Amino acid sequence: DSGVTQTPKHLITATGQRVTLRCSPRSGDLSVYWYQQSLDQGLQFLIQYYNGEERAKGNILERFSAQQFPDLHSELNLSSLELGDSALYFCASSGPGSGYKPGNTIYFGEGSWLTVV
């Protein structure tokens, strides 16, 4: 158990709908990251937040948005869902400091399986 908690674990929804994925980082971690993993794409970095502020952006679609709240939990909002958005969405967290430091490993949650039908 990495200490990163994600809900829901599984979600099935229809095209055009909107979903919210939730993540609670490890206790004390200030940075939260979101990754998407689909069968043909591998792990794709979406976005990073540090202590409530966006710090880095990867290949995140405009239909997707995220935020980190004062209690440090984060939500990833996916809207106007398409079949191709079906994937495993991982949240990860790391410790104090805005980025990775030697030994400042990023720890992954168990992921949220999203199926768009």
Place this chain on the structure above:
Amino acid sequence: GQNIDQPTEMTATEGAIVQINCTYQTSGFNGLFWYQQHAGEAPTFLSYNVLDGLEEKGRFSSFLSRSKGYSYLLLKELQMKDSASYLCAVENNAGNMLTFGGGTRLMVKP
């Protein structure tokens, strides 16, 4: 941008040694991570290299050559439970983003 290459699949025998290579071309580089991921599960941290050379951790070792843009993960005394995907990830020079390679699926056979 980042370009990271790993073999897609490898097969090895229980008890043997296997080396998984990773080459990268990046616009910025701070360090390199290796993660293990069993199917449908979360990636778990194996190693981090920031300096050239070999880092050894039990049965697993990781090597980095910054000048060559090359790393490898060495797994010794393979066990069946080592069957998993191994992900190489490059840390950018701002230290705030990991870019993952496609992963190498390792199958360990008896």
